[in-house]
Every structure is written in C-alpha cells, then in structure tokens.
Amino acid sequence: MNVLKKCEIIGKVILSWVQIAHDFLLLAGQTLYWIVIGPFKKKPVKAPAVFEQMVFMGIKSVVIVFFVTFFTGVVLAMQSAHQLKQMGAVIYVASLVSISICRELGPVLTALVIAGRIGAAITAEIGSMKVNEQLEALDTMGINPVRFLVVPKLIALFFMLPCLTVIGDLSGMMGGYLVGVHNLNINSHLYVQTAFKFLTLKDIYTGLSKSLIFALIIALVGAYQGIHTKGGAVGVGKATTISVVTSFIMIIVADCIVTGIYYFQNM
Numbered sequence: 573m574n575v576l577k578k579c580e581i582i583g584k585v586i587l588s589w590v591q592i593a594h595d596f597l598l599l600a601g602q603t604l605y606w607i608v609i610g611p612f613k614k615k616p617v618k619a620p621a622v623f624e625q626m627v628f629m630g631i632k633s634v635v636i637v638f639f640v641t642f643f644t645g646v647v648l649a650m651q652s653a654h655q656l657k658q659m660g661a662v663i664y665v666a667s668l669v670s671i672s673i674c675r676e677l678g679p680v681l682t683a684l685v686i687a688g689r690i691g692a693a694i695t696a697e698i699g700s701m702k703v704n705e706q707l708e709a710l711d712t713m714g715i716n717p718v719r720f721l722v723v724p725k726l727i728a729l730f731f732m733l734p735c736l737t738v739i740g741d742l743s744g745m746m747g748g749y750l751v752g753v754h755n756l757n758i759n760s761h762l763y764v765q766t767a768f769k770f771l772t773l774k775d776i777y778t779g780l781s782k783s784l785i786f787a788l789i790i791a792l793v794g795a796y797q798g799i800h801t802k803g804g805a806v807g808v809g810k811a812t813t814i815s816v817v818t819s820f821i822m823i824i825v826a827d828c829i830v831t832g833i834y835y836f837q838n839m
Contacts (some may be wrong), residue, residue: 596796599718603726603792606719621724629690629725630732634739636689637682641740644677645669645747653756662756666767669748671775678741679779680827683786686733687819691794694725695815698798699808707799717799726791733787734780741779778834785826793819 649669656662698721701707707717745767752758797815801807 595800596792599722599796599799600788600792602718603722603795606716606723607727610719610723622727625724625728626732628693629686629729630735633686633689633732633736637685637736637740638743640681640685641673641678641744642747644681645673645744645749646751647747648672648677648744649748649751650755653751657756663758663762663766665748665752665756666758666763667770669752670745670767670771673744673748674741674771674779675775676779676827676831678744679737679782679786680823682737682740683733683783683790683823684820686729686736686786687790687823688816690729691790691819692812692816694791694794695798695801695812696808698722698795699801699811702799702801703804703807718795722791722795725795726788729787729791730784733790734783737779737783741776774834778830782827782830785830786823789822789826790819793822 649665652668653662653665656664656668698707701721710717710720749760749763749767752763753760794815797811797818801811803810
C-alpha cells in the first residue's frame, strides 16, 4: 500500500505540473493570438494603454536599474583589478567590465530587478481583479481579459526591457570607469579605448536578445499567476511571491540556455 500511495502522490504531482505547463502555454498562445491576429478581427489594443504601461515599466524603473548595475560595475572592477594587477594587466579591467556587463550581468540583473518590481505588480493587479471577480465581469461585458490586461503589459515590457538593459550596460561601464580612472589611475582616454576595443557587436546583441526573452517570461509568468490567484487577499500575496520566485528561476535557466546556444555556435 505504501508503494501505491507513493506512486499516487508522484502521479498527482506530475499531472499538476503538466496542467500548469498546459495552462501557461495556453495563455502564451492566447496572448500571441491577440497581438498578431486579433487586431485584424477586432480593434487593436489602444496605444494609450501601452504607453501608460511603458511609463510605469520603463521610465519609473530607470533609477533602480541604474544604481544596481552601476554598483555592480564598481564591484566587478575592484574585484578583478587585484588579480589583473598581479599579472601586470590592470588596463584590461576596462574590457573585462564592458564585456561582462554587456553580455551577461547587464541583461540578467536588469531582468531580475524588473521581475521583482514589474512582475510582482502585474500579478498583484490581475490577482486582485481575479479575487474580486472583475475578470468575470470583463467576460460578461464581452471583453477578453487577456487582450485587455495581458497584451498591453507584454508589448510594453517587450520594448522597454531592452531599453533598460542598454541603460544598465552604460551605467555598469560607468561604474567600472570611475574605479579604473580614479582608483587604478588608468588614463581616461586609454580606459575608454580599451573598454570598446574588445567589445564586439555580438556581445551587445547577445545581451539584448536575452532581454527580449526575459521580457516574455516576466510578463507571462506575472499574468499567469494573477489569473490563477485564489484565496482572497492572502492568495494575492502568495501568488505574487510565487510569481517573483518563478520568474527569477526561469530567467536564470533561460540565460543558461541562450548562453549555451551562442557558445556552441562559436565552437
């Protein structure tokens, strides 16, 4: 009997995960439908709704993204300077910081910050509407909740996260510049020249392509958790927590996969 009970528990867990994956892919398909095909059948999503989300997700996130990546660049420069100085290659702090920030740290840190701020906000907003039966009210009025709530958020984040990533890259490189010039006494012109000497176009578009994938993850995970919120105000809090944690994990996994794809292309 113990074996049967364990098998039953394992089967329930597997079925629950399969159901979650099915519902998530269904939400992604519906969102894609309303973005690509929906505008030809009904009125497209109103531009003011998208612009409002762009302001909230993009412009109001600039400060926190700037400080996170700026101090990351400072720390990265200080940590690498000691080892490079022993090899007489302290000048290469500039290229190390620029490549690391643009290719990896800038996109990932920016996505994690946005997942904590925007992903939680998306889940809390939609989840509150779910527990207050406002999503059912939208259905009653003939308004599709995915088209009305999810699509503007996904479109806005899809365009704003790469912009925030560029700001994060520049601020991280600025942090490295301050350490290199004012602490390591590297000539300012030489530092800038070295920083961009080894930075290729592929390093930049690798990071930006990651940010597009991260934007989809953050928006869809936040919307999914909000739509499936249960249990009143307590349920909204739990869904928000799950949304942020899930987004973090999926961002790291997606980053590993995309990095692996670019890595094996060069072999």
